[in-house]
Amino acid sequence: MARLPEGTLMQRAATGLAAVCADLLGRVYGRRVVLLVGSGDNGGDALYAGERLARRGAWVGAVTAGARTHEAGLRALLEAGGRVVDRSAIAEADLIIDGLVGIGASGALREPYAGLAEEANAARGAIVAVDVPSGVDASSGRVAGAAVRARVTVTMGAYKTGLLVDPGAAVAGEVELVDIGLGAYLPDPDVAALTANDVDDLLPRPGKESDKYRRGVLGVAAGGDVFTGAAVLAVGGALRGGAGMVRYAGRRAPADQVRAHWPEAVVTLLDEPSVEHVGRVQAWVLGPGLGVDRWAHELAASVLASNVPVLIDADGLTLVAEDRGLLRREAPVLITPHAGELARLLRADRDDIEAARLDHVRRAAAELGVTVLLKGSTTVVAEDARPVRVNTTGTSWLAAGGTGDVLSGVAGALLAQGLSCYDAASCGAFLHGLAGRLAADGAPLAAADVAAAVPAAIRAVTSAGP
Template identity: 50%
Template sequence: MLHAHTVEAVRRAEAAAMARLPEGALMQRAAAGLAAAVLELLGGGYGRRVLLIVGPGDNGGDALWAGARLAARGSRVEALLLADRVHEAGLAALRAAGGRATHDLDRLHAAPDVVVDGIVGIGGRPGLRPEAVAALERYDGVPVVAVDVPSGVDVDSGRVEGPHVRADLTVTFGTHKVAHLVDPASTACGAIHLVDLGLAGDLGPPALEALQPDDVRALLPRPGPTAHKYTRGVVGVRAGSDTYPGAALLAVAGANTGLAGMVRYVGPAHVADTVRSVHPEVVGAGRVQAWVVGPGGGDDAGAMLDAARADGVPVVVDADALRHVAAPLPGCVLTPHAGELAAMLGVQREPVEASPLEHVREAARRWECVVLLKGHHTLVADPGGRVRVTTTGVPWLATAGAGDVLAGLVGALLAAGLEPHDAASVGSWLHGAAATEAAAGGPLTATRVAVQIPRLVRETLSGAR
């Protein structure tokens, strides 16, 4: 499991580690990891031009000590100092290694091969001062390596307010931070490289989790030697309408990926005929262990939700059915995108997109159930505040019908016996990973995502991923 922690948790862990270690040991470990990452990015150090943009805190000290290591490897290192006082020992080390430092942007030499952002660290406030903005604009287009987090983002919320660094690579220390995983700040991080500082035992519970292949493998349902179709779980789908018959096909496709023992479809007769012509193994009404309700339901979505809830089993509530959620739904899973969640919460879409972590937690508390907020990094929150982040997927997944497939997939996992939080987060991970494989670097459709899921599950179970 990949964990992310808050600034407070990191500060406590660093303080505990510094009490055990020689003075300056943590910064030296961080600087060594940062310098190694820059060297790897550049493909070597000798003759390379490195610009450090340095603020007043320890983040700037990490950059300066790393710069000293790079200068010792033959790099031409310059530091633009944005404060009257910066980390003194780091600055002295840089100069001793042959690096240069100046407070004047116009006194810098030739354009660098890489810019190292040591402006502000995890204790900084959102936004950047004008002198930092001017320096970044001067070297627009040059690869940027952020030290710990891109300067200017809100570390604990993932919010972005005002100017901020957009990094090609972020080198972080000790643990991931919330901003590395949560939009919109995560989009400013580029690739993320974690340098181990030995803090794991002092960090405490994480603020966020992100499933990794081993975690998914452990959670995936597997049939036992005496299993039959009913013991493996039956998932029902109530979806589709005269206007949107395809939504039923896609929701069924997500449910009918082999993770549950049987799929039932209940909907308009002509839609049911179409569903069974494509998926002949799908049957009609009967007992289920979970329902998927809403995709393409149109005006009938409210009645679909009422009928599903009457069975007393977990329900995945998606698309049109979300408009009919008025009371708490314990044991269920809501799967809105930002616009749908905004409507449910009675706010505009922009605040949800600006602070998705805050809003998904609020929604999970309000409706007392798991809420899966779809996005670049999908968030899955439970009523107690626990959140998992999905980091699989590709931009090509933003395609019509993909959410219908996801709803069906989550429903199948619920029917197979996973708890709602696990079903939603495993389903989201599989959905994103299947899309990545199906896209292969190019466009894809929702149907191709569904087709890819059984192959992805096989690879995951075998350890091939």
């Protein structure tokens, strides 16, 4: 890269930041903007953006929080008519620019930074965070103490992992990337996100010589006398996810429900907890609504004794948490826990997992020797020696009963069609998240709607274009 004059990157960052702020304000002239300025270059970005807004007629006040302040940035702000103010100005601001700390932060916010973050959160003005919301660890999404809750985060040069992974993602608001001329991505080699084009490339498509068997047969061992719906939803997800055929195996009550909802599925009523006579499948989904009694345990053992990939979810995870020996098998295993289920599997604390999802999903993959899809408001997929894939689709409306059963069906169908656990999990999460958005469209959804929207999600990635 050719050498850039010192400060060029910061000027580009400030220009992008000021443009986003001006958009958010609508009219700049006469509006009150307060800058929270830390001692590093993150504060410098805020000061130069403040200079630009002051030149357009905004009232701009800087609250300087550190022992030092970016000297040239402060001079520029003062020359443009801005001023240094005390923290009481925060409450009256129309817009607050958070330049306390960026990627140079370490550990929980110290005082006075932490208190300023809380005051900004309590104020009426919208907050624009510079690079990352202060208090969020840019490389992991960890929040160790107080953190700014931003309306918009303007991030420089690259999407930081901490903006994609909770709890950081939850406080970042909308994320706007400013290209400062370093290329759009400064790759963190340990984290990746699939795009619609990646998913399009990975998705299996039926060819001329395909028949239902060659397209992939998925076995579903799910549902019990209590949770019959889980079986219906998992089979629905599997059919919409492109399995050539779905074989359902289970007890009377869920089997009757599956038959009634899905005449396409081949149903085997099990008298014994064994799948020996179910017929050939290329992969299994095990666990949604299955129960955790002795019968369920034996059925799980029978499924896991097969030589095809198995996706384990829900009650299946409770069963393997009690008997980890079930996971010892040759063929691949994909587990799809939420934080509580992973806590039981790792004998860890649920809150610790929520606070450091990347660390725990990596640990689970390494310790259990399986592929792990950790569900949550950001879903992450880990496999030993591969980058963690962070899912960028999804919507909070997906936090509804039964959506996880649909996900296991969709990802299971991709496994049966020959994708690896890693690709099936990450493509499954992508399509499921997108289907959730399409189904919700700003309003509550039911899990069955998500399954119904999976084909539209597949069409959307196919037509996304290169």
